[in-house]
Amino acid sequence: AQSVTQLDSHVSVSEGTPVLLRCNYSSSYSPSLFWYVQHPNKGLQLLLKYTSAATLVKGINGFEAEFKKSETSFHLTKPSAHMSDAAEYFCVVSEPPGGGGNKLTFGTGTQLKVEL
Amino acid sequence: DAGVTQSPTHLIKTRGQHVTLRCSPISGHKSVSWYQQVLGQGPQFIFQYYEKEERGRGNFPDRFSARQFPNYSSELNVNALLLGDSALYLCASSLATSGQARGFGPGTRLTVT
Numbered sequence: 001a002q003s004v005t006q007l008d009s010h011v012s013v014s015e016g017t018p019v020l021l022r023c024n025y026s027s028s029y030s031p032s033l034f035w036y037v038q039h040p041n042k043g044l045q046l047l048l049k050y051t052s053a054a055t056l057v058k059g060i061n062g063f064e065a066e067f068k069k070s071e072t073s074f075h076l077t078k079p080s081a082h083m084s085d086a087a088e089y090f091c092v093v094s095e096p097p098g099g100g101g102n103k104l105t106f107g108t109g110t111q112l113k114v115e116l
Numbered sequence: 117d118a119g120v121t122q123s124p125t126h127l128i129k130t131r132g133q134h135v136t137l138r139c140s141p142i143s144g145h146k147s148v149s150w151y152q153q154v155l156g157q158g159p160q161f162i163f164q165y166y167e168k169e170e171r172g173r174g175n176f177p178d179r180f181s182a183r184q185f186p187n188y189s190s191e192l193n194v195n196a197l198l199l200g201d202s203a204l205y206l207c208a209s210s211l212a213t214s215g216q217a218r219g220f221g222p223g224t225r226l227t228v229t
Contacts, residue, residue, distance in 0.1 A: 036220075043120075044159070044206065044220040090158055103149065103172050104208075104218065106158030 006107035019078040023091030032094040120221035141209030148190040151206040
């Protein structure tokens with residue numbers, strides 16, 4: 001069975017400093033991995049996705065993530081935090097392509113707080 | 117192009133009642149999935165439909181059911197509502213069932229009293 005573990009439930013950074021949100025995954029297959037962001041009272045927005053191409057994935061708003069198979073990790077980073085980055089972030093794993101059913105399994109989320 | 121749309125945005129129901137939530141996918145998307153997000157938790161998979169057929173079901177009781185229509189829109193039905201069904205219900209669409217990113221709708225906030 002597939003799963004993701006987000007290692008921090010809350011992360012607090014100062015504006016202009018780097019962001020690191022940690023995620024480890026477990027999958028029997030070569031996984032598809034995603035990061036989604038959810039702002040208060042908003043829907044989920046895709047930040048980036050990994051689907052077995054380049055291991056360093058660049059997303060929107062300056063975010064990127066690196067897939068490390070040896071460490072089963074898919075950490076999300078951003079060089080410089082902005083106040084607008086404050087939100088809930090979800091690491092997500094998808095079942096392999098093909099076959100019937102292709103659900104997304106979400107982590108428990110990391111609440112990012114950005115302080116002045 | 118419009119994104120995923122859901123209706124209603126908010127809903128208040130009483131225990132034991134029935135509810136129907138609706139979702140319209142992004143134009144051209146043939147797969148619709150439903151997720152339940154309880155406050156403070158990540159979304160949990162309920163159903164996936166593709167070409168009007170159920171392609172996946174999460175660990176939810178039979179009180180939960182869904183269907184997809186020829187225009188690829190979808191309904192999620194919940195019978196005999198319990199207090200624990202209070203949650204944000206999210207609909208997501210994608211082109212197909214393979215490992216693709218989903219576009220998510222804003223959700224329907226269901227409160228059961």
